[in-house]
Amino acid sequence: MTNRRDFLKKAGLAAAAGTTALAAPAVRAQSKITWRLQTYAGPALAEHVIKPAIDAFNKAANGEMQIDLYTADQLVPTGELFRAMQAGTIDAVQSDDDSMASPVDIKVFGGYFPFASRYSLDVPTLFHQYGLNEIWAEAYGEVEGVTWLSAGAWDPCNFATIKPIKSLEDLKGLRIFTFPTAGKFLTRFGVVPVTLPWEDVQVAMQTGELDGLAWSGITEDYTVGWADVTKYFLTNNISGAWCGSFFANSARWDEVPEHLKTLFRLCIDSSHYYRQHWYWGGEAMLRAEGTKLELTTIPDEEWETVEQEALKFWDEIAATSPRAAKVVAILKKYREVMEKAGPPYRYS
Template sequence: MERRSFLKKTGVGIAAGAVAAPAIAQSMPTLNWRLASSFPKSLDTIYGAAEVFANRVSAATGGKFQIRVFAGGEIVPAFSVMDAVKDATVEAGHTASYYFFGKDPTFAFDTAVPFGMNAREFNAWFMHGGGDKLLREFFGTYNIMNFPMGNTGAQMGGWFRKEIKSPADLKDLKVRVGGFAGKVLSKLGAVPQQIPGGDVYPSLEKGTIDAAEWIGPYDDEKLGFQKVAQYYYYPGWWEGGANLSLYINHDKWKALPDEYKAIVEAAAAEANVDMLAKYDAKNPDALKRLVANGAKLRPFPKSVMDACYKAALEVYAETSASNATFKNMYEAYSKFRDDQNLWHSVAEGNFDRYMQTRKR
């Protein structure tokens, strides 16, 4: 009798819960947002992160919160995403913040800076090292709420028509490279060009530029750079771990119900992990194919790396002297980076080096 009574009562409770969940969902608003990406649809990794995010938000809200993703140029130009979100032309965007280096060099810290952090270190800084507070204060001045939403990992140094044997070989070289790295290379005589991803191949093919960096083997192979430049250099010292960001118009963000805010944050975190995992899974085979098809893999000579490092420190000092916001961010960022380098050199760095030498 007691057992039947218990089952009856709990059965009622379960039934009530089953009714309550849809009722709660039905009480939430139906929203349709537009998200402008800076990337072409052909890149299923970097463009795809926005689709992973949008699909998760839809699934978690029973389809009540729909976010439609537009590729770079479809709704706004690739390099206009920040302004479009700031001005509420679109509710959200997915981009690399260093594209907006020209507006304020502080933007670069949200993506990558020369000789900066790798992907794990950036996530640690943002989530537990105070980076979120600093970056969100900065983005707040642009009416934007930002979330990490993807990372490429350490990038390649790019495709060159000629060998780079010394710093002198960079002089007068027209290089497609973004933001901060362009200022560093300028100190060595190179001529940086900022070109959207979809326009890089034709620029290389026509000889408008002499070299181009994009991301890494998987994406580079899809864009076909190996057909127009044979020397493939590494590492991309300006992008030890390039973070991509979800931008949300701050007013639109504040208007969201708390439940939707939690779902957005969780969906962005999932897309953040998924992008790096995709690159790590896909890059090895792509690199093997590129080399098998004639790409000449080359490390940047130490003399070039040292010259670029010296030039980067000069740019940091010059920019800090003229931009207090940048200086404050750089001091916090570099301290955290140095501590991370010290820690990683002890355990994981030694483990990785040993395993890499065993395979070779």
């Protein structure tokens, strides 16, 4: 009996010890993931085009991950964003392909590709329904170290200038701050594209280094202070919406758990949605009720020559690579569908 009692006692202790070990296994604490994300936008604009989404992500991530947001040129110049992200100097980027010099053949379609869109809804439709998502994923899949995540629409591209523009003749000789591909196209009409750091633009307008901007719609002109240093706003635009994207360093993206990847993608979609209504409403309200800029317009028949010239430009870009040709073919097909659909998709 003594031996039996000793056996049961020892067995009970062993069982208890085993239960305790299983109930409270040693767990290594997961350290919080921290990213540095730089946007193309300056501080005032970033408050709208990205900050709400990043704030929402940080709150919903519940301490598992935090994204620190930096604005235009704060960590690296905009033209170096891609290389810095690829090298891991920064973890993620919100920008267009064109101005950050992405080493892909479709970079010219980022930013403002002339007359590629008429309205902001054209951009997500082209990506989600006409195949641009797959083309962008393919292009960036060939580049080491960077993962393309999502594209969306921003505002149209209009001129804001010191002198009024009422004809194509008025464009000649104007020194204009704009995007690389848009600037290349506008040289056909005598525009002189000027590249400057974003934060230097307002001073350059005041010192006479610039005659104007073709960087945004009227909402940004008011939001960032450019309406304070220009006098006129040309209602004709060379593109109905800026096309920008979110990107991440591939190694850093791979470290993120799937549930946080899903959360980040949802917050990106939230950012896309916010910009749709913020810009759409802002463009109309400030044209109708804004007091800082006088509106001017180039007659439709004269502006039509600019649009026709853009189609020639499309063909030149299509000749640069098979993939670029595929994008141009999609843009032409989309243009054809929209014109056949008629109002409200396209007005003659």
